[in-house]
Amino acid sequence: MKLHGFWRSTATWRVRIALAYKGLDHEYVAVDLLTDGGAQHSPEHRRLNPMAQVPVLEVEDGQPLTQSIAILEYLEERHPSPPLLPTDPLQRARVRQLTEVINAGIQPLQNTGIQRHLDALGVDSAAWIRHFVGKGLVALEAMTRPLAGHFSVGDALSFADLTLVPELAFARRFGVDLSELPTLLQIEANCAELECFKRGHAEMQPDAPR
Ligand SMILES: N[C@@H](CCC(=O)N[C@@H](CS)C(=O)NCC(=O)O)C(=O)O
The missing domain is CATH 3.40.30.10 (Glutaredoxin)
Known part of the structure; x- marks a missing residue:
């Protein structure tokens, strides 16, 4: 591949x-x-x-x-x-629900093309990002809290964690206020212990600036 x-x-x-x-x-x-x-x-x-x-x-x-x-x-x-989705249908739906909050609800408002177009229109793209990403993550915190264990949905790693960790890194880069997201930050810390998150990290990639 x-x-x-x-x-x-x-x-x-x-x-x-x-x-x-x-x-x-x-x-x-x-x-x-x-x-x-x-x-x-x-x-x-x-x-x-x-x-x-x-x-x-x-x-x-x-x-x-x-x-x-x-x-x-x-x-x-x-x-x-190893699996990244639970077997129980409702739990699978929960994983997809949290995943889509970021994939469909937050990330499309922040990507490079959007930022470029906002800048061309004279809109403060960083303020736009802080607003929408901040609002989305506060909602995600509320939705994750009752579902979380060691990871976003119970104790098994899932798509929800794979979308969460990069999004928090993005939010930090733009100075989004993360102080009201204790559940999400704990999950991020738990993920950081795993080898796959270390290898997948942006700064470990060959095209990352040295
Ligand atoms: N829904 C798409 C989103 C892809 C996306 O927005 N990619 C961004 C980087 S994270 C990109 O290529 N941006 C380039 C651009 O907007 O010009 C996916 O999940 O693959």
């Missing part, structure tokens, strides 16, 4: 943790989202992902798979052990 990504892309980061957790070898192709407007807009990358985004995971016969959560679902079905 070949993963096209960017070191600090939160969506790529989710996939990296899953690949590390499941012990799946892959080649990494760095797509620089920033220099000269971003390599995500090149014709070669757009052929892989017409949305001009990362991640893209080339799977069987080099077929490009996009959308990080679809990629996680694919990896889970293809390589179910």
